[in-house]
Each structure stands twice: as structure tokens, then as C-alpha cells.
Amino acid sequence: MKRRNFIRNTGIGTGSIFAGGSFFSLLASCTKGDMMNNNGMNMGGQPFPITEGNFSRLLPIPNTVTGNVSLTAQATTSNVNGNNISVLGYQANGILGPTIRVNNGTNANISFQNNLSEKSNIHWHGLKIPANMDGHPEDIVNPGSSFNYQFTVNQRAGLNWYHPHPDGATARQAFQGLAGLFMVNDSEEAALNLPSGNFELPLVIQDKRLTSSGITYNPSMGEVMSGYMGETIIVNGVAFPFAEVASRFYRLRILNGSNARIYNLAFSNNTDIIIIGNDGGLLKNPIAVKNILLAPGERLDVLVNFAGATIGTEIFLESRVFDNGGSAQGKQGFKIMKFKVTQSVNNSFTVPVSLSSINAIPPSSSSKTRTFVINAMQMSNGMNMTGIHRINDKVYDSSRIDERVAANATEIWVFDNSQGDEPHPMHLHGVHFQVLERKGGRAKLTASESGWKDTVLVLPRETVKIIIPFATLEGVFVFHCHNLEHEDDGMMLQYQLA
Ligand SMILES: [Cu+2]
Known part of the structure; x- marks a missing residue:
């Protein structure tokens, strides 16, 4: 039996909290508003603001x-x-x-x-x-x-x-x-001849909490609730960088590799983000948007056209404010990196009309529907501080198989955050899935949620339904929230495919 321990996460000695019965002094020591909302039961973190660098x-x-x-x-x-x-x-x-x-x-x-x-x-x-x-x-x-x-x-x-x-x-x-x-x-x-070589840029976007000597990781209780965020955005390991680009199409392969921070990606000149792929590869058809949410663990494959920009033009990839991100996310807009147009070229590339063949899995092919309530928060019954984040009121236990799935079965899984007030990007190991439906909150699928996925963002008040064709990879896999503080806090279960 694994016992989750909030104390371990904080790095605070157990004696300082429980020996004197002074749990409430811990509450008092947290940032104002860090712990309790109006009804005093649910807890959420505070935004951790970005401090922009100079993109040099x-x-x-x-x-x-x-x-x-x-x-x-x-x-x-x-x-x-x-x-x-x-x-x-x-x-x-x-x-x-x-x-x-x-x-x-x-x-x-x-x-x-x-x-x-x-x-x-x-x-x-x-x-x-x-x-x-x-x-x-x-x-x-x-x-x-x-x-x-x-x-x-x-x-x-x-x-x-x-x-x-x-x-x-x-x-x-x-x-x-x-x-x-x-x-x-x-x-x-x-066969699509997408931009490649120097014109295909991987972008791993992460936020870090930097000191002059290293990366700090010491989440407070509020940060176990919200997830741990940093003040510095790094892309491919460097803080607030710039790239020199030519006046043509680029293919950007974007990963949100942050522990908790969700980005609402957009370009500062409001140019189209042409989405051609997501976690599971190419979409059926490209779709152009002005902004798109990207949660921890999710990926985007996009085309962006710098054609028409004069030499010297600076265009920023940025994150814009967004609604419904809970108490800690979406409150601040900030720049992530800079693209500087330094070369004028002829641009012969045209965006393919069709990218891939993807067949929608009919819901009728599902043999079982499983529902997972993912908001859980247990503060009653003696102020148990372990396993604050739960799925179906359970914390991760390696000795327990939570779901047994037949090999080759197709199933519908429902992630119910309708009572929750934190975002949870839910990730399944071992499979790709299709997103069927979102109720509550945004109440619809986003432009990057067609095709195949392995991580789906469930914002506060949302319920998201996915359909999963399980294959023959027999064994025990986990599925969990990809807010990594939530995951380490126990928001993870196991399924056995057999
Ligand atoms: Cu979560």
C-alpha cells in the first residue's frame, strides 16, 4: 500500500505541522487566498506571474x-x-x-x-x-x-x-x-512535402523557476493544488529566445513540456496558426485559428506563414489570457519567443487541403462506458492531507488494478470535472483516442481535438468524453492527470489490458 504524503511534497518536517496540532498555522502561512475559496472547502492556487526576458x-x-x-x-x-x-x-x-x-x-x-x-x-x-x-x-x-x-x-x-x-x-x-x-x-x-530541415522547428515550451545557480522545486501546498509554475519561459532549454526566419512557411512542432502551465498560443501579429497535427499525428484537414490552448503533455503541429513580412519584422509567439482556467491559470498574457524575419525568399509552398485519412470511431462500437470523477478534494474527516487529487475518490496505489479492459475492446471513457475548479489534462498510457464530446465549460471540441490524442484538457466545470480503441498491448498501464503535481499527489490510476 502506497501512502501519499503531502508533507513529502512540501519538504516541511512532519513535526512542525502535526506534533503541535498546528495544522492551522500551516493554513495561515500560505499566501492569502491560497487555500480556501468562498465555501471554504475547495482549494486553489494563485497565479504565478511570468517575468518576460529580452529575447536576445x-x-x-x-x-x-x-x-x-x-x-x-x-x-x-x-x-x-x-x-x-x-x-x-x-x-x-x-x-x-x-x-x-x-x-x-x-x-x-x-x-x-x-x-x-x-x-x-x-x-x-x-x-x-x-x-x-x-x-x-x-x-x-x-x-x-x-x-x-x-x-x-x-x-x-x-x-x-x-x-x-x-x-x-x-x-x-x-x-x-x-x-x-x-x-x-x-x-x-x-508525401505532403511539409516544410522540413531549417524550416521545421521543434519548440519545447516550459516554465521554470530559476535562481542564479539552478532550478528551484519546492511546491507549497497551494502549488500542489495549482501545479508548480515558474516565472521564466524557456523554449528548447533557453529563456525567452529568438529565432531568425525567412519570409516563408514554417512547420512548428510544439510541445507543452511544463508541469502545470497551460498556454493560449497566438502570434503577436494575429497571423493564422494553421493546425495540421496534434498529439497523435496529422489531422484529416488543416484548420486555421488565431489562438489555441495547449495543456501540459499536449502537442501541436502547425504551419505559420512569415511571407509578406519585411526584413527586420519581429513577430512573437505569445500566450494570451483565457477564461475558465481555475484560480491560477489564464490570468496573464505574455510573450514566449520572438521570430525575427531576416531573409526574403520566394515561398512556393501551399498548405495541403487534405492531410491524412482518419476514420471517426462510431460511439456505437463501444462495449463499455467508464466514468471518472476527477475533481476530488478531501478536507473533511480529520484534515487528511494525503491524496488531495483523486480519480473516483481514489489515489494511486500500485498494488491495485482499478480498471480491467479486454484486449481489442473499444470503450468510452468520461472525465467528469463538472464539480471541479482546477484544470486537469488527462493522459492515458498505451493508447491513442478520439475526443467525442465536451459538455459544460467550453462546451465544444477545440480545433486541435479532432484526429488522435493521448492527452485531453478538462477545464473546471467540464465533462469530456473520449473513445479508445484498445489494442493487444497486454499489461498494466497508468492513466493520470498531466499536471505533474496532481499526478505525484496521487491523481493516477491503473488499467490492465488482458
Ligand atoms: Cu490535475
Whole structure:
């Protein structure tokens, strides 16, 4: 039996809270409004404002490797904001690991060495691979040990990513730097002749809390509630960077690799964001929007056209304010990075009308509907501070199988946040799914929620219905909130496919 412990998350000694019965002094020590809302029961965090930088550092592009690679989790340093600060990395001198790029149908053989002083592992977010290669929270690699992740990539082209997933330490390890991209390519994608090479930019957007020497991770109770956020936006590991671009179409492969922060992406000149793909790869058809929400764990594949911009033009990718993000999110607009047009070129690319063939799964093919209430908050009955975030009133327990699913079944799962007041991006391991319906809140699907997904954002007051074709990857997988503080707090269950 795993016991979740809020005390562990805060780093505050147990004696200082419970020995004197002084729980309420902890309440008093939190930021005003940090804990209780009007009815005194639900709790939410406060916004953690962004402090914009000056966009003077060149955007780095992570090095690209094939599926045969060694990754070594280690304490290292990285030049994030002009200083070499202490970070965790999958390679020396880098806050991000290399981008692993493979073709569908090929084998990946990734030798993972854990040179941290604590347990870790790697979860391959978005990859449909066997359970024993998926980085289950209990499949850990001890300090000084290694593990070979070996699997065949058998899925459509798309942008996936990797990060640690050890029970209770995922959020801290990811926040301190452990993450990387995993791109799958296929012939359908290649036939589209999308912008590539220098015109295809991966953008890993994260917020960090920086000091002059490192990355701070010490969430307060309010930050366990809201998720841990930082004042500095980094893209590909560098704070508030810029990229020099030509006056033509670019393909941007965007990951929200933040622990908790949701971005409402837009361009400062209000140019179209042409969405061509999401978590699970290409959409059926492109769709142009002016802004789009991107929650932790989600990915976007977009085209943007800098044609017509004169040399010297500066265009910012920014995050705009948005509604319904709970007490801590969407309150502030800020710039993320700068694109500076430095070259005038002829632009012959035209956006394809059709991208991919995607068949909508009929709801009638579902053999079972499962409903998951994800707002849970238990403050009564003796002020139990463990497992504040729950699914169906349960906290994660590795010894308990929560849902048993038949291999090859198609099921509808419903995430019910209708009583909740925090956003929860819900992520399933081992599958891709389609989003069927959203009730309450935004009351509709967004432009990036057609096609295939592995993470879906459920804002306060929303209920989201998805349909999942389970395959034959028999074994135990987790599904959880990808607000990583919520996940480490216990907002994670297990399903067994058999
Ligand atoms: Cu959550």
C-alpha cells in the first residue's frame, strides 16, 4: 500500500505541522487566498506571474538522433539564461535530451543509464509500446543502474516525447530538466512535402523557476493544488529566445513540456496558426485559428506563414489570457519567443487541403462506458492531507488494478470535472483516442481535438468524453492527470489490458 504524503511534497518536517496540532498555522502561512475559496472547502492556487526576458538568446535546436541511442540521466549544467546553472539532463550540458527521430516500423534500442542519486525511469509519452517498456511508475531504474528500452515503433507519424515517471518524483525530475522529443515519421507524412530541415522547428515550451545557480522545486501546498509554475519561459532549454526566419512557411512542432502551465498560443501579429497535427499525428484537414490552448503533455503541429513580412519584422509567439482556467491559470498574457524575419525568399509552398485519412470511431462500437470523477478534494474527516487529487475518490496505489479492459475492446471513457475548479489534462498510457464530446465549460471540441490524442484538457466545470480503441498491448498501464503535481499527489490510476 502506497501512502501519499503531502508533507513529502512540501519538504516541511512532519513535526512542525502535526506534533503541535498546528495544522492551522500551516493554513495561515500560505499566501492569502491560497487555500480556501468562498465555501471554504475547495482549494486553489494563485497565479504565478511570468517575468518576460529580452529575447536576445538564439533558439537552440536539440540534436537529432536515431532510435539507437544512449541516454544518461545526470546532474549537469546548462546555459539557460546566460548563466550555467545546475539542471538534470539526459546528456551532458543540456537541459533537454536529444530528439529521437525514427520511421514507423523501425526498432528503437535506447540504453538508459541512471546516474542520478535517486530512482528514475523513462516514459515514452504518446508511443503505443508494450507495458514493460512504457516506464510504469514502479518499473524503476535504481541509481547507478541501467535499462535497455527496446521496442518496435508501430504507429503513424507524430510528435511524441519522453520524461521520467518514477512514482512520486516525476514532477520534480521533469521540472529540473529531464525531457526530450521523440518524432515518428512515415510515408503518408513524407508525401505532403511539409516544410522540413531549417524550416521545421521543434519548440519545447516550459516554465521554470530559476535562481542564479539552478532550478528551484519546492511546491507549497497551494502549488500542489495549482501545479508548480515558474516565472521564466524557456523554449528548447533557453529563456525567452529568438529565432531568425525567412519570409516563408514554417512547420512548428510544439510541445507543452511544463508541469502545470497551460498556454493560449497566438502570434503577436494575429497571423493564422494553421493546425495540421496534434498529439497523435496529422489531422484529416488543416484548420486555421488565431489562438489555441495547449495543456501540459499536449502537442501541436502547425504551419505559420512569415511571407509578406519585411526584413527586420519581429513577430512573437505569445500566450494570451483565457477564461475558465481555475484560480491560477489564464490570468496573464505574455510573450514566449520572438521570430525575427531576416531573409526574403520566394515561398512556393501551399498548405495541403487534405492531410491524412482518419476514420471517426462510431460511439456505437463501444462495449463499455467508464466514468471518472476527477475533481476530488478531501478536507473533511480529520484534515487528511494525503491524496488531495483523486480519480473516483481514489489515489494511486500500485498494488491495485482499478480498471480491467479486454484486449481489442473499444470503450468510452468520461472525465467528469463538472464539480471541479482546477484544470486537469488527462493522459492515458498505451493508447491513442478520439475526443467525442465536451459538455459544460467550453462546451465544444477545440480545433486541435479532432484526429488522435493521448492527452485531453478538462477545464473546471467540464465533462469530456473520449473513445479508445484498445489494442493487444497486454499489461498494466497508468492513466493520470498531466499536471505533474496532481499526478505525484496521487491523481493516477491503473488499467490492465488482458
Ligand atoms: Cu490535475
